[in-house]
Amino acid sequence: MALVLTEEQSMLRESARGLISDKAPVAHLRGLRDSKDATGFSRDLWKTFAEMGFSGLLVPDQFGGSGLGCVEAGIVMEEIGRTLMPSPFLSTSVLAASALSRGGSEAQKAQHLPKIADGSLLAALAIDEGAKHRPLQTKLQATRAGNGFKLSGDKAFVVDGHTADLLIVAARSAGSAGDKNGLTLFLVDPKARGIAVERTAMVDSHNAARIVFDNVEVNADSVLGEVDQGLGLLEGVLNIGRGAVASEMVGLSDEVFGRTVAYLKERKQFGKAIGEFQALQHRAAELYIDIEITRAAVLKALQALDTDIGKAATAVAVAKARAGTTATLAVQEGVQMHGGMGMTDQFDIGFFMKRARVCQELFGDSNYHTDQLASGKGY
Amino acid sequence: MADLEKFRAETRAWLEQNCPPEMRKPITSDGDTFWGGRNTKFSSEAQRVWFERMRDKGWTVPHWPKEYGGGGLDGEEAKIVRQEMAAIGARQPLTSFGISMLGPALLKYGTEEQKKEHLPKITAGLIRWCQGYSEPNAGSDLASLQTRAVGDGDDYVINGQKIWTSYANYADWIFCLVRTDPAAKKHDGISFILFDMASKGVSTKPILLISGYSPFCETFFDNVRVPKSHVVGTVNRGWDVAKYLLQHERAMISGMGERGVGRPLGQIAADSVGADAQGKLDDAQLRSQIANFEVDEAALAAAAERAVDLAKAGQSHPAFSSAMKYYGTELNKRRYEILMSAGGIDALEWESDRSKGGARPRAWLRTKANSIEGGTSEVMLGIVAKRILDLPGA
Numbered sequence: 001m002a003l004v005l006t007e008e009q010s011m012l013r014e015s016a017r018g019l020i021s022d023k024a025p026v027a028h029l030r031g032l033r034d035s036k037d038a039t040g041f042s043r044d045l046w047k048t049f050a051e052m053g054f055s056g057l058l059v060p061d062q063f064g065g066s067g068l069g070c071v072e073a074g075i076v077m078e079e080i081g082r083t084l085m086p087s088p089f090l091s092t093s094v095l096a097a098s099a100l101s102r103g104g105s106e107a108q109k110a111q112h113l114p115k116i117a118d119g120s121l122l123a124a125l126a127i128d129e130g131a132k133h134r135p136l137q138t139k140l141q142a143t144r145a146g147n148g149f150k151l152s153g154d155k156a157f158v159v160d161g162h163t164a165d166l167l168i169v170a171a172r173s174a175g176s177a178g179d180k181n182g183l184t185l186f187l188v189d190p191k192a193r194g195i196a197v198e199r200t201a202m203v204d205s206h207n208a209a210r211i212v213f214d215n216v217e218v219n220a221d222s223v224l225g226e227v228d229q230g231l232g233l234l235e236g237v238l239n240i241g242r243g244a245v246a247s248e249m250v251g252l253s254d255e256v257f258g259r260t261v262a263y264l265k266e267r268k269q270f271g272k273a274i275g276e277f278q279a280l281q282h283r284a285a286e287l288y289i290d291i292e293i294t295r296a297a298v299l300k301a302l303q304a305l306d307t308d309i310g311k312a313a314t315a316v317a318v319a320k321a322r323a324g325t326t327a328t329l330a331v332q333e334g335v336q337m338h339g340g341m342g343m344t345d346q347f348d349i350g351f352f353m354k355r356a357r358v359c360q361e362l363f364g365d366s367n368y369h370t371d372q373l374a375s376g377k378g379y
Numbered sequence: 380m381a382d383l384e385k386f387r388a389e390t391r392a393w394l395e396q397n398c399p400p401e402m403r404k405p406i407t408s409d410g411d412t413f414w415g416g417r418n419t420k421f422s423s424e425a426q427r428v429w430f431e432r433m434r435d436k437g438w439t440v441p442h443w444p445k446e447y448g449g450g451g452l453d454g455e456e457a458k459i460v461r462q463e464m465a466a467i468g469a470r471q472p473l474t475s476f477g478i479s480m481l482g483p484a485l486l487k488y489g490t491e492e493q494k495k496e497h498l499p500k501i502t503a504g505l506i507r508w509c510q511g512y513s514e515p516n517a518g519s520d521l522a523s524l525q526t527r528a529v530g531d532g533d534d535y536v537i538n539g540q541k542i543w544t545s546y547a548n549y550a551d552w553i554f555c556l557v558r559t560d561p562a563a564k565k566h567d568g569i570s571f572i573l574f575d576m577a578s579k580g581v582s583t584k585p586i587l588l589i590s591g592y593s594p595f596c597e598t599f600f601d602n603v604r605v606p607k608s609h610v611v612g613t614v615n616r617g618w619d620v621a622k623y624l625l626q627h628e629r630a631m632i633s634g635m636g637e638r639g640v641g642r643p644l645g646q647i648a649a650d651s652v653g654a655d656a657q658g659k660l661d662d663a664q665l666r667s668q669i670a671n672f673e674v675d676e677a678a679l680a681a682a683a684e685r686a687v688d689l690a691k692a693g694q695s696h697p698a699f700s701s702a703m704k705y706y707g708t709e710l711n712k713r714r715y716e717i718l719m720s721a722g723g724i725d726a727l728e729w730e731s732d733r734s735k736g737g738a739r740p741r742a743w744l745r746t747k748a749n750s751i752e753g754g755t756s757e758v759m760l761g762i763v764a765k766r767i768l769d770l771p772g773a
Contacts, residue, residue: 003688004685273771273772275771278761281768285760285768288763288768289763292682293679293681293682296685297678300684300685318677322674370671371670374673377645378646378658379654
């Protein structure tokens with residue numbers, strides 16, 4: 001497969017870019033932040049996303065979606081990264097749609113997927129518990145009770161957790177923290193008794209929540225995939241999420257870089273454009289090269305996910321690790337080269353820096369994925 | 380798509396049948412690379428057999444036209460040949476500056492007569508070429524070169540000196556930049572010319588490097604007569620040819636950083652520093668350096684693949700090879716710093732049989748030239764800043 005976008009994919013990019021840059025420039029996020037919006041994204045805009053077929057992008061045709069793949073989801077994420085548009089696309093259309101279509105029973109798919117496609121259902125994936133992403137360390141306990149389970153424990157960094165109509169929760173049904181066996185995924189109604197959701201305002205003004213589960217009763221039908229054998233499904237879904245977030249970071253980095261190069265050409269000091277100084281030229285060139293190499297690695301990972309998700313782990317680890325370091329470099333250079341202006345809230349660059357930091361942590365930072373690569377290769 | 384899959388299956392079967400097992404082992408010494416040329420010798424029977432089979436199939440250069448001894452393959456097919464060769468670890472049957480540098484320039488700028496004269500001898504490994512670019516006072520500022528070519532009847536008479544001429548002492552012919560109009564601005568008076576290294580007045584002197592090897596030479600021209608018909612492209616427009624060739628040279632050099640042959644770095648390191656019960660290297664910092672390197676190596680490989688695909692789709696920037704050259708060479712230097720650190724004191728032996736004559740430290744020192752030859756890293760960044768980013772005054 002060629003590592004370039006097909007004509008259809010390029011058209012998708014144009015239509016996503018048109019909509020997002022028009023309806024949700026960075027000012028859109030700024031407005032939601034300044035008004036302390038209770039939802040944290042625009043439901044009207046999400047409706048438009050559904051009408052354009054974006055919300056059901058990964059939902060199979062027979063459930064009302066477009067049945068497209070990770071490359072296409074990555075294209076939309078990259079455009080989201082350019083303007084930092086807050087939306088349920090990652091939580092609902094990428095993560096939940098993948099989890100349900102890959103692990104759901106026919107009944108579960110029929111119940112939820114059409115609603116994801118038409119934009120009427122919002123879902124969130126609850127994985128992390130500690131300060132760092134360590135899915136194997138999952139401790140939230142699922143104890144058998146009657147025909148079902150009782151869930152007890154804490155989740156954090158649940159993206160869009162406070163607006164979700166459906167939670168997908170990773171729990172430990174057997175073994176202890178660190179074991180590969182004994183993980184189970186559950187579909188949980190956030191309004192169920194014993195659940196407390198706290199919206200956590202984050203540095204990037206995007207949605208996240210802490211959720212406490214106190215003996216929450218779920219029935220056997222709420223198991224997604226197989227009891228105790230949830231790791232394979234979870235890793236697949238997480239890898240799709242990692243590819244998507246890596247794409248967002250490529251878009252974010254590219255946007256910051258474009259704004260920074262424009263500033264180098266425009267800002268004058270010592271009687272000339274600061275972009276004439278070799279010290280800045282070389283740093284800009286290095287950043288350009290870094291972004292282009294990461295862009296290729298991310299596209300490679302997305303294609304690998306679409307070709308054979310079981311063999312995509314290394315490519316995804318490379319992509320997420322690279323995207324994290326590239327985005328970190330891009331936003332730091334962006335602020336530094338904008339000088340004092342880059343430190344002001346009035347200027348947009350700071351929003352990108354904050355989002356990049358959050359994207360690093362989402363589903364494992366660069367250190368995590370670099371370590372995964374080393375362990376995978378046996379050293 | 381179905382045709383390509385058929386082609387892949389046929390290619391795999393052919394390679395499986397025709398590539399000798401010895402030619403699937405990683406390259407460990409200079410003798411493992413076959414350069415061709417008048418005075419060449421094969422280092423083994425397997426090397427000869429592999430070269431001749433690939434030559435007869437046109438696959439020493441799969442993507443060149445058949446009439447010049449190439450395989451006539453399109454971009455997709457050539458990529459499949461590369462991938463299938465890589466899959467079994469097959470060595471290149473023929474390595475030459477004729478393939479990686481002169482050939483692309485001749486295909487674009489050469490006359491039909493020049494193509495017919497030179498390209499088949501490149502694909503058949505008959506002539507080994509060297510590159511006469513740098514001079515003692517024209518390194519990064521290449522266009523300030525002073526080697527003179529003065530017209531005399533149907534000939535030019537060439538006088539001057541080149542330096543860092545790779546393998547000039549083994550080469551049969553040279554592609555050379557000479558000044559044909561000293562009055563013109565520096566980029567405008569240069570011509571690109573070809574001549575036989577056996578011509579009267581050509582001499583070479585190897586330069587001993589920090590590696591203890593002499594891969595480069597000083598090359599002297601003392602009243603060398605060369606027919607004017609040997610100029611490639613337009614007289615005084617040789618800079619266009621030179622730049623075009625440099626793009627290919629840089630693309631070639633950038634490939635060094637993604638040369639994932641031989642044993643994985645993690646295993647090499649485990650041999651000397653040891654590993655814990657879980658198999659993790661006993662040197663946590665080294666483990667982290669290797670893992671970071673391998674992340675970047677995999678990303679560079681994807682970028683190289685994408686660069687080829689973009690070129691095929693007509694979407695590539697002509698200066699992008701400078702970006703790849705920069706990253707690939709810096710990465711290759713990192714690889715060898717890691718190899719030296721992983722080897723510890725064993726990697727310091729310079730002459731013993733145990734160390735294969737100090738192969739690793741010599742290779743480590745050799746890599747330091749990667750970010751100098753073919754344009755320094757600093758020149759590459761300048762080109763990216765000016766030509767791709769369009770920054771002012773660069």
